[in-house]
Amino acid sequence: MPSDCHVPQKGQVDKSRCAVGLKLRSVTHQTVASAAGITIRHLHYVLAGKRPLSRRVAAALRDALGSNGWDFVTHQTDTLCDERFAGDEATDAAA
Numbered sequence: 001m002p003s004d005c006h007v008p009q010k011g012q013v014d015k016s017r018c019a020v021g022l023k024l025r026s027v028t029h030q031t032v033a034s035a036a037g038i039t040i041r042h043l044h045y046v047l048a049g050k051r052p053l054s055r056r057v058a059a060a061l062r063d064a065l066g067s068n069g070w071d072f073v074t075h076q077t078d079t080l081c082d083e084r085f086a087g088d089e090a091t092d093a094a095a
Helices: 017-026 029-036 040-048 055-073 083-094
Strands: none
Touching: 017 055, 029 040, 029 055, 055 083
């Protein structure tokens, strides 16, 4: 796991923001749960604050959400950007 991956304390992952971030990137909760090696039910408990956020689950969420999405979900920023097309804009501007 990257050393810059901030693991928030229990209850700091915003369930609603997580749903929005995953939807923006077209990633399902099942995909995140599988990547973390947990059940989808356990992931829902984690997102609801009923289970602790482990490093493994945090890493799977961060990978699925991207850097900006992770910052949004953990309230480090209030702006959510679609990073998937960021490279295309730079290429178009140079042309």
